[in-house]
Amino acid sequence: MSPSVLLTVNGHTHELSLAPGTLLIDALRTDLALKGTRHGCGEGACGACTVLVNGIAVQSCDIAAAECAGAAIETIESDAAAPVAAAFLEFTAAQCGFCTAGIVMTILAWLRGRPVPDRAELIGKLDELHLCRCGAHARILRVADALVARPVR
Amino acid sequence: MSTLPADLAANPRLDLWVRVDDDGCITVRSGKVELGQGITTAMVAIAARQLCVSPQRVRIVSGDTALAPDEGQTAGSQSIEQGGAAMRTATALARGLFVAEAARELGVPATDIKTEEGWFFAVGRNDRCSYWDLSARVDLALDVTGLEPAVILAGAVTPPARIDLPGKLAGTMFIHDLDLPGMRHGRIVRPAMARARLVGFDRAAIEALPGVLAVLRDGDVVGIVAARDDTARQVAKRAAELLRWDAPPAPPPMSEFHDWMDDLPANSRVIFDETTCVPAAHRYEGVFARPYIAHAAIGPACAVARWTDGKLEVWTHSQGVFPLRAHLARALAMPQSDIIVTHRPGAGCYGHNGADDVALDAALLARAAGAPVMCQWSRADELSTAPAGAAMRVSVTAEMDADGRITCWDQEVFSPPHFARPSAAPGTALLSAWSMATPQAPAIAQQAGFPPGTGERNGLPLYVVGARRLRHHLLPQGPLRSSALRSLGAHCNVFAIESVMDELALRAGVDPVRFRLAHLDDPRARAVIEAAATMADWREDAPGGEGVGRGIGFARYKNSSAWCAVVAQIEVGERVRLTRAHIAVDCGEAIDVDGVINQIEGGAIQAASWTLIEEAGWDSNGPRARAWEDYPILRFGDTPDIAVRLLQPADAPPLGAGECVAGPMAGALGNALRHALGVRVRRMPLTPERIATAIEQEGS
Ligand code: FES
Numbered sequence: 001m002s003p004s005v006l007l008t009v010n011g012h013t014h015e016l017s018l019a020p021g022t023l024l025i026d027a028l029r030t031d032l033a034l035k036g037t038r039h040g041c042g043e044g045a046c047g048a049c050t051v052l053v054n055g056i057a058v059q060s061c062d063i064a065a066a067e068c069a070g071a072a073i074e075t076i077e078s079d080a081a082a083p084v085a086a087a088f089l090e091f092t093a094a095q096c097g098f099c100t101a102g103i104v105m106t107i108l109a110w111l112r113g114r115p116v117p118d119r120a121e122l123i124g125k126l127d128e129l130h131l132c133r134c135g136a137h138a139r140i141l142r143v144a145d146a147l148v149a150r151p152v153r
Numbered sequence: 154m155s156t157l158p159a160d161l162a163a164n165p166r167l168d169l170w171v172r173v174d175d176d177g178c179i180t181v182r183s184g185k186v187e188l189g190q191g192i193t194t195a196m197v198a199i200a201a202r203q204l205c206v207s208p209q210r211v212r213i214v215s216g217d218t219a220l221a222p223d224e225g226q227t228a229g230s231q232s233i234e235q236g237g238a239a240m241r242t243a244t245a246l247a248r249g250l251f252v253a254e255a256a257r258e259l260g261v262p263a264t265d266i267k268t269e270e271g272w273f274f275a276v277g278r279n280d281r282c283s284y285w286d287l288s289a290r291v292d293l294a295l296d297v298t299g300l301e302p303a304v305i306l307a308g309a310v311t312p313p314a315r316i317d318l319p320g321k322l323a324g325t326m327f328i329h330d331l332d333l334p335g336m337r338h339g340r341i342v343r344p345a346m347a348r349a350r351l352v353g354f355d356r357a358a359i360e361a362l363p364g365v366l367a368v369l370r371d372g373d374v375v376g377i378v379a380a381r382d383d384t385a386r387q388v389a390k391r392a393a394e395l396l397r398w399d400a401p402p403a404p405p406p407m408s409e410f411h412d413w414m415d416d417l418p419a420n421s422r423v424i425f426d427e428t429t430c431v432p433a434a435h436r437y438e439g440v441f442a443r444p445y446i447a448h449a450a451i452g453p454a455c456a457v458a459r460w461t462d463g464k465l466e467v468w469t470h471s472q473g474v475f476p477l478r479a480h481l482a483r484a485l486a487m488p489q490s491d492i493i494v495t496h497r498p499g500a501g502c503y504g505h506n507g508a509d510d511v512a513l514d515a516a517l518l519a520r521a522a523g524a525p526v527m528c529q530w531s532r533a534d535e536l537s538t539a540p541a542g543a544a545m546r547v548s549v550t551a552e553m554d555a556d557g558r559i560t561c562w563d564q565e566v567f568s569p570p571h572f573a574r575p576s577a578a579p580g581t582a583l584l585s586a587w588s589m590a591t592p593q594a595p596a597i598a599q600q601a602g603f604p605p606g607t608g609e610r611n612g613l614p615l616y617v618v619g620a621r622r623l624r625h626h627l628l629p630q631g632p633l634r635s636s637a638l639r640s641l642g643a644h645c646n647v648f649a650i651e652s653v654m655d656e657l658a659l660r661a662g663v664d665p666v667r668f669r670l671a672h673l674d675d676p677r678a679r680a681v682i683e684a685a686a687t688m689a690d691w692r693e694d695a696p697g698g699e700g701v702g703r704g705i706g707f708a709r710y711k712n713s714s715a716w717c718a719v720v721a722q723i724e725v726g727e728r729v730r731l732t733r734a735h736i737a738v739d740c741g742e743a744i745d746v747d748g749v750i751n752q753i754e755g756g757a758i759q760a761a762s763w764t765l766i767e768e769a770g771w772d773s774n775g776p777r778a779r780a781w782e783d784y785p786i787l788r789f790g791d792t793p794d795i796a797v798r799l800l801q802p803a804d805a806p807p808l809g810a811g812e813c814v815a816g817p818m819a820g821a822l823g824n825a826l827r828h829a830l831g832v833r834v835r836r837m838p839l840t841p842e843r844i845a846t847a848i849e850q851e852g853s
Pocket residue numbers: 038039040041042043044045046047048049050059060061062
């Protein structure tokens with residue numbers, strides 16, 4: 001029998017029985033059917049799978065679900081992500097949209113660093129964690145600039 | 154009626170394009186599919202305008218062999234040119250039929266009917282009726298060939314926000330989100346080198362791996378099926394260790410200017426030959442090259458297949474559901490009529506990547522498992538087994554007279570295939586089909602008429618250059634598998650042409666912008682160059698050197714589509730960085746201005762990435778790139794500032810814009826580097842090593 005793990009995702013706690021070593025991304029996509037988080041490379045190199053764990057942007061393909069037990073996990077499906085996602089739509093800061101969910105989460109974490117979210121810090125974070133093959137980079141930064149002027153939780 | 158758009162003429166039944174639903178909406182169907190370019194949103198805007206309803210009332214089905222028209226591939230920046238034209242006419246014809254019925258209903262001549270938000274009004278009266286009131290009486294199941302010509306309404310409605318994005322963020326829209334009842338997850342276990350022979354296979358050992366539900370073996374194709382995607386990934390890794398392969402002969406070694414091309418069989422063609430070059434005051438000769446370039450989608454290739462009573466359903470992010478169906482039928486030796494192929498979006502593909510291949514993989518795995526199966530590729534497969542964009546070598550010889558006028562231009566292009574998609578040509582374009590127990594011959598690489606051409610695309614300058622010659626040598630079997638990547642040969646051909654233009658301008662002592670204008674009589678070409686120069690505040694005397702530079706690049710894509718000029722500003726430090734790009738494009742009327750600008754910005758950043766850093770190489774063990782760390786692409790820290798201006802001349806029909814920027818960007822970067830360092834780098838990518846080599850060679 002697989003051991004059970006308590007995962008708190010977007011404010012709801014779930015008891016999941018997971019095979020040892022199950023990655024957070026698979027617990028989210030497969031066990032919880034939260035499929036907005038994307039599986040890009042599965043190797044910690046593209047950022048498509050980024051979620052927040054205790055407010056910090058984490059690549060969910062690179063961390064075991066059990067390690068996140070008890071932590072507050074936030075995904076693209078969370079209410080907090082909605083205004084950031086809406087701004088991506090408003091600015092059409094995506095082409096295929098495969099990188100978008102992960103980038104939304106990184107920007108959400110960054111925005112919470114108010115009162116003064118630092119643009120250079122965001123670029124550094126995006127540079128470290130994320131790839132976008134469609135070339136939406138410039139638009140994504142424009143969204144971030146616009147969001148700084150708006151209220152965010 | 155001879156004026157029907159080609160796609161409509163080929164699919165003349167109107168109800169294939171438009172149906173009035175009974176819930177106050179209208180469904181339109183397109184054969185053009187969403188690749189992240191926003192095509193479904195643009196189609197909805199086109200249909201809404203012609204149907205006189207708000208876009209919110211328009212639903213779209215796209216890419217479905219059972220439901221939607223056959224419009225071939227969604228490629229080559231032709232979706233709006235062709236698919237949009239067909240949609241516009243089809244929806245205008247449908248409106249016309251409803252207007253006629255409304256006129257009968259309201260007892261007035263059709264010319265007195267006004268249409269607004271789905272309602273038909275008799276002018277000056279209060280009576281009205283709607284699409285939904287009349288739909289039972291208006292038969293759309295008819296052949297449009299016999300109809301009166303469509304009355305096309307001018308203008309466009311403002312497109313809604315991208316209709317595909319909310320579902321993509323909600324986890325419901327991508328193919329990877331599909332979850333059929335009883336669906337399992339499968340993987341193909343591939344050798345490092347394509348077409349290696351399987352010499353060690355122990356079915357019992359693979360079946361014994363924990364989590365294995367089914368094992369596929371068909372000739373040299375091996376796969377596993379598990380209940381969950383994560384289990385399938387783990388099992389595939391362990392199964393790989395249990396297989397033994399006999400590798401095919403090693404490919405020829407890589408070399409800077411692709412010397413290996415000289416030893417390969419070639420299909421050689423003279424595309425264009427006005428005369429041979431007569432020597433003039435100045436001659437410039439140069440050899441330019443680009444490496445293979447990976448498509449490198451962010452998301453893995455993925456497909457879902459389900460067999461029911463010998464019939465097959467496939468969900469795919471292929472660019473062409475009908476051509477894919479034809480090739481699945483070849484590979485599986487079954488009639489096309491027993492296969493339904495339905496499009497679901499995947500990650501951006503930028504051309505022919507593994508999307509088609511994985512559809513056959515899923516079908517084979519689903520057959521082995523006796524259950525619906527989703528098959529995804531690994532990152533290594535994505536980078537090493539999918540077709541790459543072809544490597545190229547382009548030689549240019551140009552002569553210029555003492556007055557600085559180019560008198561002749563001779564361009565010779567070598568390239569492995571730029572087009573090996575599923576198509577009507579013989580052979581099968583699906584990877585696993587080549588290694589099944591009953592193997593299929595690979596599809597023959599295709600050449601196309603010029604323009605547009607494939608490897609020789611944009612190999613003729615648009616400039617007035619006197620006598621021109623263009624030759625193309627297609628090498629059917631290169632060291633890596635290759636097929637269509639955005640812009641095909643235009644990327645390297647324009648890089649070569651624009652590099653030579655700057656070298657000639659330098660020898661003539663004329664500013665590069667003025668030199669180009671002096672060799673152009675096409676007013677729309679001149680306009681984009683002038684616009685980009687103005688945007689960038691181009692100065693003839695701008696100092697180069699000190700590690701900063703600026704350069705211009707121009708082309709008319711395919712010599713017949715959108716005009717584009719780019720001014721690139723760069724900084725050269727540890728590497729070359731594009732800091733700013735000013736881009737002017739004339740792609741005729743834009744249905745969705747911001748959507749087109751988005752395409753151009755994305756194309757510009759991707760082309761900068763190709764040109765500055767990307768190279769898909771190989772060694773004696775096959776393709777070298779198997780993970781992102783082996784194949785860097787442009788990252789956020791190198792995001793350039795981009796400004797795009799669309800010139801929209803009045804009454805100019807829309808032309809695709811997704812690919813027009815690749816060549817001009819490459820040219821502008823090469824020229825900016827020349828301006829910054831005084832050295833001409835002829836081989837992409839423009840890395841520090843190549844710059845050092847070029848400096849050494851010029852010094853010697
Ligand atoms: S999927 Fe996790 S980093 Fe790529």
